[in-house]
Amino acid sequence: TQLLEQSPQFLSIQEGENLTVYCNSSSVFSSLQWYRQEPGEGPVLLVTVVTGGEVKKLKRLTFQFGDARKDSSLHITAAQPGDTGLYLCASKRSGNTPLVFGKGTRLSVIA
Amino acid sequence: NAGVTQTPKFQVLKTGQSMTLQCAQDMNHNSMYWYRQDPGMGLRLIYYSASEGTTDKGEVPNGYNVSRLNKREFSLRLESAAPSQTSVYFCAIQTRAEQYFGPGTRLTVT
Numbered sequence: 001t002q003l004l005e006q007s008p009q010f011l012s013i014q015e016g017e018n019l020t021v022y023c024n025s026s027s028v029f030s031s032l033q034w035y036r037q038e039p040g041e042g043p044v045l046l047v048t049v050v051t052g053g054e055v056k057k058l059k060r061l062t063f064q065f066g067d068a069r070k071d072s073s074l075h076i077t078a079a080q081p082g083d084t085g086l087y088l089c090a091s092k093r094s095g096n097t098p099l100v101f102g103k104g105t106r107l108s109v110i111a
Numbered sequence: 112n113a114g115v116t117q118t119p120k121f122q123v124l125k126t127g128q129s130m131t132l133q134c135a136q137d138m139n140h141n142s143m144y145w146y147r148q149d150p151g152m153g154l155r156l157i158y159y160s161a162s163e164g165t166t167d168k169g170e171v172p173n174g175y176n177v178s179r180l181n182k183r184e185f186s187l188r189l190e191s192a193a194p195s196q197t198s199v200y201f202c203a204i205q206t207r208a209e210q211y212f213g214p215g216t217r218l219t220v221t
Contacts, residue, residue, distance in 0.1 A: 043201075045211075096161075
């Protein structure tokens with residue numbers, strides 16, 4: 001069973017601080033997705049990473065895919081209250097199987 | 112273009128009651144999913160449908176049934192609700208690039 005372990009489970013920081021959250025597995029990912037979920041809404045895709053060592057940037061968010069494709073990280077620079085939410089990583093066991101989600105990191109950015 | 116719609120948005124049931132959660136999409140995609148989300152547990156797949164006429168169990172199917180009525184609609188039925196089914200339920204479709212989620216149904220079983 002491919003488990004996606006996310007850490008930390010909770011994170012509360014002040015506005016302007018930097019942070020990194022992690023997604024790890026004992027299995028190799030074919031690809032990995034990061035979603036953000038705001039209170040009262042469904043998750044929304046942020047990024048998909050496919051290639052080992054890949055780095056993608058989305059404004060103040062930087063996503064890294066590990067060289068061995070077993071781990072990924074999300075780094076937020078100068079966090080803002082609008083970054084508050086639940087960050088979920090997700091991957092597939094194989095091409096035609098459903099996505100499996102990690103339990104998420106709940107981020108709170110305090111003004 | 113509403114994307115994925117879910118009804119109702121909120122529901123309170125008593126133990127033993129039945130109800131159907133409705134999901135509809137106007138994005139013409141084959142694959143549809145039902146998840147439940149509980150605090151600290153992330154999203155857990157209940158059932159999915161890879162195409163019209165097919166359904167498959169996910170991680171937590173017990174206590175639920177589904178119907179893929181047509182390409183647009185995928186419903187989730189609780190025949191005899193239990194307090195353990197108190198949760199937020201999300202329907203999703205699989206586009207080429209991502210899973211696209213509906214707004215959710217918050218269900219409380221007392």
